[in-house]
Amino acid sequence: MTPLNGEDEVVELCGDLIRIDSTNAGDNSGPGERKAAEYVAAKLADVGLEPQILESDHGRANVIARVEGADPGRDALLLHGHLDVVPFTASDWRHHPLSGEVADGCVWGRGAVDMKDMDAMILAVVRQRLSAGRKPPRDIVLAFTADEEAGGNYGAQWLTENHRHLFDGCTEAIGEVGGFSVTMGAQDGGSRRLYLIEAAEKGIAWMRLTAKGRAGHGSMLNDENAVTELAEAVGRLGRYEWPVRLTSTVQAFFDEVFEVEVKAEDAEAAVAELGLLARMIGATLRNTANPTMLAAGYKANVIPQAATAHVDGRFLPGYEDEFFQTVDELLGPNVTREFVYHDVAVETSFTGPLVKAMADALHEEDPGAKVVPYTLSGGTDLKAFSRLGIRGFGFAPLQLPPDLDFSGMFHGIDERVPVDSLRFGVRVLDRFLDYC
Structure with a gap:
């Protein structure tokens, strides 16, 4: 086989993946990930792997493959990325979100940073290495998952519950939302470049709140109005100023x-x-609890028997109990809560050989790099894999222009990733696999 060049391939791979519609609105009504999974599986099979496509439901497809390492007796490393993306309104974008167009030095489209860029970088590096006969030092498990954007019930959660044997031997992992650069003082001409590696994630508590009262005519007195009860509780929760809590990862970020x-x-x-x-x-x-939805009633002159609200709650590692105790105090005795979705917070120390491998790979490509840990306010598939005892980090390396609002790209409009950043990521990931 003629050796492939990952830097040359990665832009094409990223554009191809973006052009495959895999939007996920969270209600299992979208196109699913099957077409994207078939594309990924074909690219892996091209270089001699035997990928499996596993469907948790019709069209909800995941891809798993194992790359044999030079020393299969060592613990394996998991590389994971999700294939689904959040919905979009195409008319808001400068370039169509399913175009995968290359313009102004960037690849544009939904998933360009969340996270078909990393999917493309993984594919490019694996294809480059295997086409040249270069084994990694240890076994690598590749997982391209469904449904991450809605909690992973059809993806990572389902895989870890139903096919956990596919991850046998995996003790460490890398995934999304880490390894990207931020230039400090860019607005003042500064050039101090940090690379943020995710070492922790806040936990998730999407909650449905319900207040029940006495139904009645809107013209009459009613001191058991469910709408009033709920509105007051939501106001207390939404306006509450949560105390600052410096976790070990946040403190380490500030120290660095x-x-x-x-x-x-x-x-x-x-x-x-x-x-x-x-x-x-x-x-x-700090912990956060943001009200996001309200619903009550069906007619202006009818006081409803019940009113509901939804809240997006996020809690820091080590502060879950405090979070729920505070939420219940703020809601009061007449408002109940139930989970729409609940998942753990995760945190690991920023030490050890895997951390050194990430830092060394970045330093080789950017000698001025300063590598720092940080906490992700959202969540990733790492939560599911952590239940298998896998220690994970966010490491999708990108060297970014100083003025690019990278965090604003996640679920935003005009999502795009610089071509040079993708090529940088391929070089770093290739070195990282040598070092790990």
């Missing part, structure tokens, strides 16, 4: 970035100095 101790009372002022990064890091200083 500012090189002085940042205390809880100074954390918000420190975040304000982070420029485009402030939005992402600011959400990791």
